[in-house]
Amino acid sequence: MxxxxxxxxxxxxxxxxxxxxxxxxxxxxxxxxxxxxxxxxxxxxxxxxxxxxxxxxxxxxxxxxxxxxxxxxxxxxxxxxxxxxxxxxxxxxxxxxxxxxxxxxxxxxxxxxxxxxxxxxxxxxxxxxxxxxxxxxxxxxxxxxxxxxxxxxxxxVGKTLNWDEYDTQIILLLEKGIQTKDIPNYIDISLSSVEKRKASIKRQLAEQKITDNELITLCKKLKLI
CATH class of the missing domain: 3.40.50.2300 (Response regulator)
Structure with a gap:
């Protein structure tokens, strides 16, 4: 037992x-x-x-x-x-x-x-x-x-968050296990743009530092993906 x-x-x-x-x-x-x-x-x-x-x-x-x-x-x-x-x-x-x-x-x-x-x-x-x-x-x-x-x-979020389709795609690719450095292989965007967008999303959604997995979870909670 x-x-x-x-x-x-x-x-x-x-x-x-x-x-x-x-x-x-x-x-x-x-x-x-x-x-x-x-x-x-x-x-x-x-x-x-x-x-x-x-x-x-x-x-x-x-x-x-x-x-x-x-x-x-x-x-x-x-x-x-x-x-x-x-x-x-x-x-x-x-x-x-x-x-x-x-x-x-x-x-x-x-x-x-x-x-x-x-x-x-x-x-x-x-x-x-x-x-x-x-x-x-x-x-x-x-x-x-x-x-x-x-x-x-x-x-x-609808009024204040700077969010577009590229941001959605980035988070969805991260959720699938795609590493940040490889995301430009899947969407037409440079690595530096991916990194800047990801940093911007984290900055807008969280005041403390969060990991990519925590970011994905938070986006799900907020129904952004």
Missing amino acids: NKLKNLTVLVVDDHPFTSDAYINLISKEKDENSFKFVKETNCETAFNSIQFMLKKGKKLDMALLDINLPPYEKGRILSGSDLAVLIREKFPKCKIIMLTMHTEPLLLNKVIKTINPEGFISKNDIDFTTFPNIFFKIKNGENYFSPTINKSIQAL
């Missing part, structure tokens, strides 16, 4: 009832893992929990973070987004799911550019049935942006 794999999940929401609902819905689903939940309600206690895990050499597998949280000004952690940036730095393998009621494209885009979460969910898009399905998809390696998030981001 396979031994259960223990996964630690940090859940941070300033409404305890909401956190309890997430935890109960996840716990009710049969899975090959057992879950240890760490529940916090603000940035300060969440920050302290993260520091405790680091001090004890513990791992953090997944994080469910509301964007709007009571801030921890002393630690300069003012939102769930700031917590996510800290988690990305300290637990790079942790899968981050951001949850929000916000629909403002610029705010949502900022979260994507700074964090590139595995999941980004509008609370208006989930219910007791859909949430656990989405959670386990992300846990098993899929990426998921909910419809409201995608709609808001697509509206912004």
